Amino acid sequence: MPKIGDEDRLAEDRPTEDRLTPVLRPVRAGNGFEEALEQILQVLRLGLVPHGERLPAERELADRLRISRVTLREVLKVLQDQGLVESRRGRYGGTFVLDRPQPPGEGELRRRVAAVDVEDILRFREVLEVGAAGLCAADGLTGAPADQLRAALAATHDAPLAEYRRLDTLLHLTLAELSGSSTLTAQYAAVRAQVNDLLDGIPLLVRNLEHSQRQHTALVEAVLDGDADGAREVMREHCAGTAALLRGFLT
Structure with a gap:
């Protein structure tokens, strides 16, 4: 049985896709970009994907949100422009979560x-x-x-x-x-x-x-x-x- 204090570690050990289940859901057709951006921002703010970890692959995210990969890339570009994520190429590439910057004001x-x-x-x-x-x-x-x-x-x-x-x-x-x-x-x-x-x-x-x-x-x-x-x-x-x-x- 888990010991006291093990709950957080066990939660961290859960696959990323399981941790995201309560937040990521299909968006409505009318506001796909805005609602997808809202949900991924919530994922980042809740720390469901910690600093330094990789977001799920584009195909998976697009499937979960029921949006095109073109729209998803536009969302990820906004997050990158805001300094919230970083795109890395190569075999071990993907979209990685950065420390959230403190904007002026x-x-x-x-x-x-x-x-x-x-x-x-x-x-x-x-x-x-x-x-x-x-x-x-x-x-x-x-x-x-x-x-x-x-x-x-x-x-x-x-x-x-x-x-x-x-x-x-x-x-x-x-x-x-x-x-x-x-x-x-x-x-x-x-x-x-x-x-x-x-x-x-x-x-x-x-x-x-x-x-x-x-x-x-x-x-x-x-x-x-x-x-x-x-x-x-x-x-x-x-x-x-x-x-x-x-x-x-x-x-």
């Missing part, structure tokens, strides 16, 4: 996270965003309001990285304003400010921005087509992607 970010209920903020944001999208689509935007929404979308497509989050915020605020509810708009402005405080603490990921832009385009098309159900579903998926990234980097 992380103390301030942790203070912000500790001061708010992140899950509550993300839920409230989703309720407001999904509601605004549905209202705009149901009302049927035409004329100047439709042009205003198109212009806000176009601005995000042309935005340099340094301006992206500001213009992304303006697109979402435009949708809230066009919902016709001043109360909803005020509440959304307040919760978006809290979300932006958190987003400022994580890196801008080009792969994620490209995905967001596709969702933005689908969202605006659904709204202008008067497809309320479609607009709500796209917005719900979009919010879920942002939430996955924030959970991955901040929790």
Whole structure:
């Protein structure tokens, strides 16, 4: 029988794939990149693959997450850029876990996270965003309001990285304003400010921005087509992607 203190050693002796079972699961099709990144970040933060050890092979990880190896490589590239893993070639190569670096200003970010209920903020944001999208689509935007929404979308497509989050915020605020509810708009402005405080603490990921832009385009098309159900579903998926990234980097 195991002695007192043996539990940790026995857990370490378990095959890596067994240790990862509670965390790695098939992701939803809509946010494959973001949810895969969230799960692997959780693996690293929980220490399920300790510093110096190798992550499972790409084929295994892709199979567990039900994503393509192309998407997985994009996830691993982000983790490598953040100094969390290292790719090594050769017979004994693979993706190895590094000590997590302490980014500048992380103390301030942790203070912000500790001061708010992140899950509550993300839920409230989703309720407001999904509601605004549905209202705009149901009302049927035409004329100047439709042009205003198109212009806000176009601005995000042309935005340099340094301006992206500001213009992304303006697109979402435009949708809230066009919902016709001043109360909803005020509440959304307040919760978006809290979300932006958190987003400022994580890196801008080009792969994620490209995905967001596709969702933005689908969202605006659904709204202008008067497809309320479609607009709500796209917005719900979009919010879920942002939430996955924030959970991955901040929790």
